[in-house]
Amino acid sequence: MTWLITGGAGYIGAHVVRAMTGTGERVVVLDDFSTGVRERLAPEVPVVRGSVSDEGLLKRLCLEHGVTGVVHLAAHKQVGESVEQPLRYYRDNIGGLAALLEAVAAAGITRFVFSSSAAVYGNPDVNLITEDTPCAPMNPYGETKLAGEWLVRAAGRAHGIRTACLRYFNVAGAAEPRLADTGVSNVIPMVFDRLTRGEAPRIFGADYPTPDGSCVRDYIHVADLADAHLAAARLLAGTGAGDAPGADLSRGAHGADGGGDLTVNIGRGEGVSVRELIGLIGEVTGDTRPALVEARRPGDAPRAVAAADRAAEVLGWRARRGVREMVESAWQGWLQHHPQAAAR
Numbered sequence: 001m002t003w004l005i006t007g008g009a010g011y012i013g014a015h016v017v018r019a020m021t022g023t024g025e026r027v028v029v030l031d032d033f034s035t036g037v038r039e040r041l042a043p044e045v046p047v048v049r050g051s052v053s054d055e056g057l058l059k060r061l062c063l064e065h066g067v068t069g070v071v072h073l074a075a076h077k078q079v080g081e082s083v084e085q086p087l088r089y090y091r092d093n094i095g096g097l098a099a100l101l102e103a104v105a106a107a108g109i110t111r112f113v114f115s116s117s118a119a120v121y122g123n124p125d126v127n128l129i130t131e132d133t134p135c136a137p138m139n140p141y142g143e144t145k146l147a148g149e150w151l152v153r154a155a156g157r158a159h160g161i162r163t164a165c166l167r168y169f170n171v172a173g174a175a176e177p178r179l180a181d182t183g184v185s186n187v188i189p190m191v192f193d194r195l196t197r198g199e200a201p202r203i204f205g206a207d208y209p210t211p212d213g214s215c216v217r218d219y220i221h222v223a224d225l226a227d228a229h230l231a232a233a234r235l236l237a238g239t240g241a242g243d244a245p246g247a248d249l250s251r252g253a254h255g256a257d258g259g260g261d262l263t264v265n266i267g268r269g270e271g272v273s274v275r276e277l278i279g280l281i282g283e284v285t286g287d288t289r290p291a292l293v294e295a296r297r298p299g300d301a302p303r304a305v306a307a308a309d310r311a312a313e314v315l316g317w318r319a320r321r322g323v324r325e326m327v328e329s330a331w332q333g334w335l336q337h338h339p340q341a342a343a344r
């Protein structure tokens with residue numbers, strides 16, 4: 001098989017490319033480099049510069065590279081930005097996905113993995129979020145992920161495409177420093193950024209109904225997440241866990257006519273509070289200044305922790321790396337990209 005990896009020069013995409021090429025899968029990357037970085041990819045990885053909204057380019061690319069499966073990661077992903085620019089998020093995340101699926105159907109490609117998000121669930125009042133927990137996204141970003149899943153499943157049924165929607169929880173860490181997340185929208189780099197400026201980390205709300213009052217999240221190492229993509233790709237292709245006893249794509253299928261579509265949480269199934277995380281960051285960085293408690297941010301769920309059983313059952317995949325490893329590897333990446341932090 002040859003896998004088209006859209007957004008392959010991004011933080012998660014580059015890890016997916018690394019995991020897939022590392023096990024001998026053939027890939028081609030499509031990226032518009034709006035946030036992607038070429039240096040994240042090994043020089044021998046074929047890269048096409050362009051947008052997933054460009055149907056003509058997609059059709060040519062699929063033909064020229066003999067693409068037989070797609071892992072679609074390219075998207076805008078900032079919650080706040082999506083509230084300010086919903087039209088851009090719907091146009092690019094949904095319009096781009098529709099164009100990509102058109103090209104996939106036209107090329108007769110029958111395997112499709114979609115980057116979804118725990119943002120599809122919104123703020124459910126449950127201890128563990130299962131794939132059957134009702135979806136109620138709280139912002140346009142989450143809406144585009146949920147509508148994206150609908151589109152993927154509908155196109156899959158209509159055109160005979162086997163699909164997998166992976167709902168990632170809080171992604172962190174790096175397999176190598178050069179692959180690290182360079183943005184500061186997620187909590188770990190956000191804390192590193194504060195420390196690098198000589199400022200105390202912030203906790204937004206310490207009066208939530210959680211053991212220490214701060215929000216609880218499920219953190220997943222990006223290298224484990226990349227392995228989950230590999231497992232999903234192989235399951236769809238019929239070359240991986242799908243062939244193993246106990247692994248069954250239809251277990252994750254939605255709807256009575258399912259069988260070819262899988263929707264699965266990708267998390268560790270363990271909650272870590274923001275206060276605990278900041279304590280761990282202090283141990284790893286050696287900067288243990290006390291956190292400032294600030295007001296709650298609107299829209300933050302007190303707790304968002306995945307039920308991780310379906311991924312284990314269906315993909316034969318479980319996260320192996322813990323939160324300390326995420327913080328340590330993220331810190332190594334941060335130091336490489338922010339030499340001033342090392343000098344402090």
Ligand SMILES: NC(=O)c1ccc[n+]([C@@H]2O[C@H](COP(=O)([O-])OP(=O)(O)OC[C@H]3O[C@@H](n4cnc5c(N)ncnc54)[C@H](O)[C@@H]3O)[C@@H](O)[C@H]2O)c1
Nearest residue numbers: 007009010011012031032033034035036051052074075117
């Ligand atoms: N990082 C997280 O915590 C997280 C959590 C849940 C889901 N996701 C999803 O995972 C995917 C990847 O996220 P990431 O953190 O690696 O983000 P990223 O911004 O690092 O990567 C996105 C990549 O897609 C490319 N891209 C964007 N729009 C494009 C377009 N129209 N055509 C071609 N390329 C385009 C960018 O240049 C970039 O390389 C996204 O779909 C995101 O919504 C991320």
